[in-house]
Amino acid sequence: MNAVLQTHHHYAAEFERNVAELPGAGADWLAELRRGAIDRFAAHGFPGPRDENWKYTRTAPIERRNFTCRSAAGEPLGVDQIQDVLLPNAYQLVFVNGVYRAELSNVSDMPAGVTLSSLAAVLQASPATLEGLLNRHVDQDRHPFAALNTAFVGEGAFIALAANTMLERPIQLLFVTTAAQDGHAAHPRVVVSAGDNSEATLVETHVGLGEAVSFTNLLTEVTLGRNAGLEYYRLQEESVKAFHISAVHVSQEADSRFVSTAISLGAVLSRHDIDVRLAVRGAQCSLNGLYMAAGRQHVDTHTRIDHMAPHCSSSEFYKGVLDGHGRGVFNGKVMVHPHAIKTDARQQNQNLLLSLDAEADTKPELEIYNDDVKCAHGATVGQLDADAVFYLRSRGLDETASRGLLTYAFAAEIINAIKLDAVREHLRAVVLARLPEGEHIKELV
Amino acid sequence: MSDMLSIKNLHANVDGKPILKGINLEIKAGEVHAIMGPNGSGKSTLANVLAGREGYDVTDGTVTFQGKNLLEMEPEERARAGVFLAFQYPVEIPGVSNVYLLKAAVNAARKHRGLPELDAMDFLTLVREKMQLVKMDEQFLYRAVNEGFSGGEKKRNEILQMALLEPALGVLDETDSGLDIDALKIVSDGVNALRGKDRAFVLVTHYQRLLNYVVPDYVHVLANGQIVKSGDRGLALELEKKGYGWIEGATARA
Ligand SMILES: Nc1ncnc2c1ncn2[C@@H]1O[C@H](COP(=O)(O)OP(=O)(O)OP(=O)(O)O)[C@@H](O)[C@H]1O
Numbered sequence: 001m002n003a004v005l006q007t008h009h010h011y012a013a014e015f016e017r018n019v020a021e022l023p024g025a026g027a028d029w030l031a032e033l034r035r036g037a038i039d040r041f042a043a044h045g046f047p048g049p050r051d052e053n054w055k056y057t058r059t060a061p062i063e064r065r066n067f068t069c070r071s072a073a074g075e076p077l078g079v080d081q082i083q084d085v086l087l088p089n090a091y092q093l094v095f096v097n098g099v100y101r102a103e104l105s106n107v108s109d110m111p112a113g114v115t116l117s118s119l120a121a122v123l124q125a126s127p128a129t130l131e132g133l134l135n136r137h138v139d140q141d142r143h144p145f146a147a148l149n150t151a152f153v154g155e156g157a158f159i160a161l162a163a164n165t166m167l168e169r170p171i172q173l174l175f176v177t178t179a180a181q182d183g184h185a186a187h188p189r190v191v192v193s194a195g196d197n198s199e200a201t202l203v204e205t206h207v208g209l210g211e212a213v214s215f216t217n218l219l220t221e222v223t224l225g226r227n228a229g230l231e232y233y234r235l236q237e238e239s240v241k242a243f244h245i246s247a248v249h250v251s252q253e254a255d256s257r258f259v260s261t262a263i264s265l266g267a268v269l270s271r272h273d274i275d276v277r278l279a280v281r282g283a284q285c286s287l288n289g290l291y292m293a294a295g296r297q298h299v300d301t302h303t304r305i306d307h308m309a310p311h312c313s314s315s316e317f318y319k320g321v322l323d324g325h326g327r328g329v330f331n332g333k334v335m336v337h338p339h340a341i342k343t344d345a346r347q348q349n350q351n352l353l354l355s356l357d358a359e360a361d362t363k364p365e366l367e368i369y370n371d372d373v374k375c376a377h378g379a380t381v382g383q384l385d386a387d388a389v390f391y392l393r394s395r396g397l398d399e400t401a402s403r404g405l406l407t408y409a410f411a412a413e414i415i416n417a418i419k420l421d422a423v424r425e426h427l428r429a430v431v432l433a434r435l436p437e438g439e440h441i442k443e444l445v
Numbered sequence: 446m447s448d449m450l451s452i453k454n455l456h457a458n459v460d461g462k463p464i465l466k467g468i469n470l471e472i473k474a475g476e477v478h479a480i481m482g483p484n485g486s487g488k489s490t491l492a493n494v495l496a497g498r499e500g501y502d503v504t505d506g507t508v509t510f511q512g513k514n515l516l517e518m519e520p521e522e523r524a525r526a527g528v529f530l531a532f533q534y535p536v537e538i539p540g541v542s543n544v545y546l547l548k549a550a551v552n553a554a555r556k557h558r559g560l561p562e563l564d565a566m567d568f569l570t571l572v573r574e575k576m577q578l579v580k581m582d583e584q585f586l587y588r589a590v591n592e593g594f595s596g597g598e599k600k601r602n603e604i605l606q607m608a609l610l611e612p613a614l615g616v617l618d619e620t621d622s623g624l625d626i627d628a629l630k631i632v633s634d635g636v637n638a639l640r641g642k643d644r645a646f647v648l649v650t651h652y653q654r655l656l657n658y659v660v661p662d663y664v665h666v667l668a669n670g671q672i673v674k675s676g677d678r679g680l681a682l683e684l685e686k687k688g689y690g691w692i693e694g695a696t697a698r699a
């Protein structure tokens with residue numbers, strides 16, 4: 001009990017220590033937002049096992065560590081160190097240990113109608129721009145880490161697309177955690193506001209360089225105007241000691257399209273929440289993902305889709321590969337509200353266990369409050385097909401390669417569906433590198 | 446002729462249950478042996494034991510392949526050494542394309558023989574030639590292994606693999622079952638094209654019709670885990686007319 005109270009004191013104290021220096025501290029609405037958030041977090045505390053949304057994921061290891069909420073700043077880092085993860089032909093904002101680094105970023109040749117800038121810079125220079133946008137659809141009671149993020153909101157990215165803007169090149173937000181971030185927390189915020197009929201591709205990449213026991217608590221907010229489309233990729237490749245909590249909250253107007261691919265490969269403990277509000281008729285979302293855990297990794301995905309209007313559709317397809325003592329959690333909640341007739345909601349989650357000690361917990365949750373809907377869901381947890389392994393071996397492939405090939409084939413269903421070539425190829429290489437005999441299998445897929 | 450396969454007093458259990466109860470079989474290079482017998486008599490079990498499938502426990506006896514103890518070898522080692530099993534029920538493998546499996550299989554065998562691996566171009570030339578033999582369209586190369594293939598297509602795919610791998614010993618487990626006459630001819634042509642003095646085949650079949658196209662040197666009847674009768678081609682014709690009931694020890698199961 002005392003420990004818990006102390007932790008709340010810890011983050012409340014961290015808040016008091018830092019609040020005056022947060023960007024835009026002079027804006028009253030922002031100060032209120034932040035203070036309300038830390039009060040809320042202090043009152044609720046870290047989610048515990050009694051919280052249904054956190055039943056399988058213990059946050060105590062994060063809580064216990066009392067992370068410093070000020071980033072390890074000024075880490076020297078050259079472009080050459082991030083070359084591998086920089087997407088070619090993309091606009092880039094690069095963050096090192098949560099802090100924006102202009103010299104590593106690339107925002108030249110930005111077409112008219114597009115704003116892409118450091119959130120801290122906007123909050124500093126013209127906080128009013130974000131009034132009403134920040135936390136627009138974030139339910140802090142449901143998401144304690146969103147409250148914590150809001151308390152420290154400052155660093156991050158602001159992306160705004162004017163109506164009818166088609167951005168052809170992708171935007172990449174690259175978050176790099178270095179060894180210097182050990183013991184530190186970062187609370188980056190990404191705000192995306194896409195005007196009517198606009199279209200863009202956003203890639204959020206999280207990588208760890210060097211092993212740090214760090215804590216990332218990211219919150220991405222997306223508002224899609226009428227008939228707007230966003231292709232969203234999130235690649236989480238933190239180092240294996242990192243704690244990574246992230247969420248994306250999406251609100252969609254009529255006929256808008258949100259297509260998400262979330263890949264979780266790193267961190268000792270990671271949690272990704274996707275909350276989508278299909279608020280107006282004809283909105284569509286497609287949430288796809290791949291998570292892999294080995295060693296002692298724990299990876300948790302919680303999606304929630306609110307069908308709030310007629311003729312909206314949602315589809316979800318997630319796959320998990322769990323090895324060693326790795327554990328995967330998938331919870332897919334779909335809420336079909338009373339007015340949301342002609343809803344089409346599909347959900348699939350498939351898990352592959354590669355070892356006896358690996359574990360997968362999967363739970364579809366459907367709450368449907370009208371009769372005129374089409375909903376389908378399925379969840380599986382299984383092992384490699386022994387007949388298939390034998391078939392490959394009987395053709396001369398050794399056992400390790402056979403198992404690796406079948407594992408890759410399982411994951412490839414998600415990877416191959418990725419439209420962005422560079423992301424797909426990168427992922428292919430990263431996933432293969434994790435498999436035994438990956439070098440050999442590479443030639444077979 | 447040299448010894449290809451020598452099976453002596455082979456006993457094997459599946460799930461603790463004795464299925465093979467003392468099989469003896471001598472196969473020399475150049476020979477074709479047909480194995481017939483009632484459902485559940487152990488034909489596929491024998492084929493799987495030869496291929497090294499897990500869960501098939503040999504409790505007694507020996508199997509010697511080209512002078513080596515076959516039972517000590519891993520399934521992939523057997524394959525590379527030249528044992529090929531055409532499955533009664535070929536497995537569908539979503540996500541693994543046929544062409545890659547074929548190439549991996551061919552190169553694993555070549556490596557074992559000390560030959561250089563084939564590059565993509567040479568392999569494609571080779572596979573196209575073999576596909577003509579089994580009258581398979583090139584699109585099958587790029588589809589996932591057996592996924593959505595019809596029964597006949599799966600069997601032809603097995604023969605294609607065999608044609609590419611050129612095994613010393615081919616064990617065909619009911620490759621002819623369920624095939625129409627055209628497909629049966631294709632499969633038979635595939636086997637006949639490979640027949641030669643350095644190879645041997647075991648054809649597991651229920652139908653003597655196959656044996657009109659691939660003429661065997663010997664026909665054996667496997668019943669209740671033992672070979673209860675051996676003869677020449679005439680035996681197959683007799684079995685077709687009279688069934689298995691007249692053979693001592695042959696008990697057809699439902
Ligand atoms: N994996 C298995 N688990 C349990 N029992 C098995 C297994 N495989 C085979 N058997 C049993 O072993 C016996 C022999 O089966 P097998 O498949 O070898 O027969 P078969 O001669 O090939 O029959 P068919 O002509 O129907 O193909 C049967 O009683 C079968 O039920």
Ligand SMILES: [Mg+2]
Nearest residue numbers: 488489490533
């Ligand atoms: Mg059989």
